[in-house]
Amino acid sequence: MKLNTPTLATFLLLGILLASSLALAAPSGARITYNSTDYGPTISPQSHTANRSTITTIILDAVQQNQYWKAYVGNVTGTLTLDDVNNNTIYDWTTTTVSGEVYASRSTLDFGTVACADTATISAEEAAMNMTTPNQADNITSTFNSTDHTDTFVAGTNLQNCPMTSLYVNDVSQGQNNAADFQEFLMEEAGNNLVYVSIINDNTAGFDNARNFDFQMIVAESDRNALAYTYYFYVELGS
Numbered sequence: 070m071k072l073n074t075p076t077l078a079t080f081l082l083l084g085i086l087l088a089s090s091l092a093l094a095a096p097s098g099a100r101i102t103y104n105s106t107d108y109g110p111t112i113s114p115q116s117h118t119a120n121r122s123t124i125t126t127i128i129l130d131a132v133q134q135n136q137y138w139k140a141y142v143g144n145v146t147g148t149l150t151l152d153d154v155n156n157n158t159i160y161d162w163t164t165t166t167v168s169g170e171v172y173a174s175r176s177t178l179d180f181g182t183v184a185c186a187d188t189a190t191i192s193a194e195e196a197a198m199n200m201t202t203p204n205q206a207d208n209i210t211s212t213f214n215s216t217d218h219t220d221t222f223v224a225g226t227n228l229q230n231c232p233m234t235s236l237y238v239n240d241v242s243q244g245q246n247n248a249a250d251f252q253e254f255l256m257e258e259a260g261n262n263l264v265y266v267s268i269i270n271d272n273t274a275g276f277d278n279a280r281n282f283d284f285q286m287i288v289a290e291s292d293r294n295a296l297a298y299t300y301y302f303y304v305e306l307g308s
Contacts, residue, residue: 095180095181095224095305096170096172096178096180096223096224096303096304096305097303097304097305098301098302098303099171099302099303099304101302103143108134109134112132135207136290136292137198137199137200137207137208137289137290137291137292138207138212138287138288138289138290139287139288139290139297140236140285140286140287140288141173141284141285141286141287141288141300142275142276142282142284142285142286143282143283143284144272144282144283144284145167145169145171145269145283145284145304145306146164146167147164147167147304147306148161148162148163148164149161149162149164149306149307150162164306164307166271167269167271167283167306168269168271168306168307169269169304169305169306169307170221170223170266170267170268170269170304170305171266171267171269171284171286171302171303171304172264172265172266172267172302172303172304172305173264173265173267173286173288173300173301173302173303174258174262174263174264174265174300174301175262175263175298175299175300175301176260176262176301177301178258178260178262178264178301178303179258179259179260180223180224180258180259181224181258181259182258182259183223183224183226183228183256183257183258183259183264184226184228184256184257185228185229185230185231185232185254185255185256185257186231186232186255186256186257186263186264187257189261190257190261190262190263191209191210191213191232191255191263192210193261193263194209194263194289195208195209195210195289197291198289198290198291198292199291199292199293200289209255209263209289210232212234212287213232213233213234213253213254213255214232214234214245215232215233215234215245215246216230216231216232216233217230217233217245217246217247218230218231218233218246218247218252218254218268219247219252219268221254221266221268223256223266223305224305228254228256228266231254231255231256231266232254232255233245233252233253233254233255234252234253234254234287235249235250235251235252235253236249236251236253236276236285236286236287237276238250238251238273238274238275238276239274239275239276239277239278240276240277240278250270250273250274251267251268251270251273251275251282251284251285251286252267252268253265253266253267253268253285253286253287254266254268265286265287265288267284267285267286268284269283269284270283270284271283288300
C-alpha cells in the first residue's frame with residue numbers, strides 16, 4: 070500500500086501552527102470589571118489635661134497607613150480559548166476553579182524573557198519610590214525578604230527562590246514560605262521592569278475575616294508623588 074508523502078504546504082502549515090502556539094504562551098492582559106478602594110480607618114486623637122506645675126510622662130502609640138505601599142485583593146474569572154488574531158474562536162473552556170498567577174507592574178510587559186528580580190532592578194524601583202532611607206524597614210528589599218515561594222512557571226520559565234513575602238489571612242501574619250495561602254514574589258522581564266507576582270489560591274479566606282479571595286498582593290507607591298502610580302495587570306491561568 071502506497072503512503073502519501075507530506076507536501077511542502079503541510080510542513081509550512083505545521084510550522085505556522087507551532088510558531089503561533091509558542092508566541093502566545095504568555096500571560097494576557099487582564100480586564101478590570103469591578104473595583105472598590107478602602108482608605109483605612111479614621112483614628113480620633115486622644116487628649117490629656119495636666120495641672121499647672123507638673124511633669125507628665127506619656128507613651129504615644131500610633132497606627133498609620135503606610136504611604137509607601139498599596140494593596141490589591143480580588144477574584145479571578147477567565148476563559149481558556151483558541152482564537153485567531155481577529156478574536157474569532159474555534160473553541161473555548163470556561164474555568165470554574167482558577168489557578169495561575171496575577172502580575173502587576175508599572176510598565177506594560179514583554180514576557181519573552183523572565184527571571185527573578187535582581188538587586189539592581191529592585192534598587193532602581195526603590196529609588197523611583199523614594200525608598201532611600203538607609204536600612205528602611207518598609208522598603209521593597211526588607212518587605213520581600215524571603216525566597217521560599219512555590220516554584221512557578223511564567224510563560225514557560227520555572228522561577229524558583231525569587232524575593233518573596235506572604236499576605237495576612239484573617240488579620241494574622243503567615244509564615245513567609247511555600248505553605249502560605251497568599252504568596253507574592255518579585256520577578257523582572259525583558260525590559261528589566263519589576264513585576265509583582267501573586268500566586269492564585271482559589272476562593273481562600275482573605276485578610277479581613279469576612280471574604281474569600283483568589284489573590285492578595287501589595288505593590289510599592291511613592292510617598293512624594295502628587296499623583297499615584299498606575300499599575301498594569303496580567304493574568305496567567307492554569308500554570
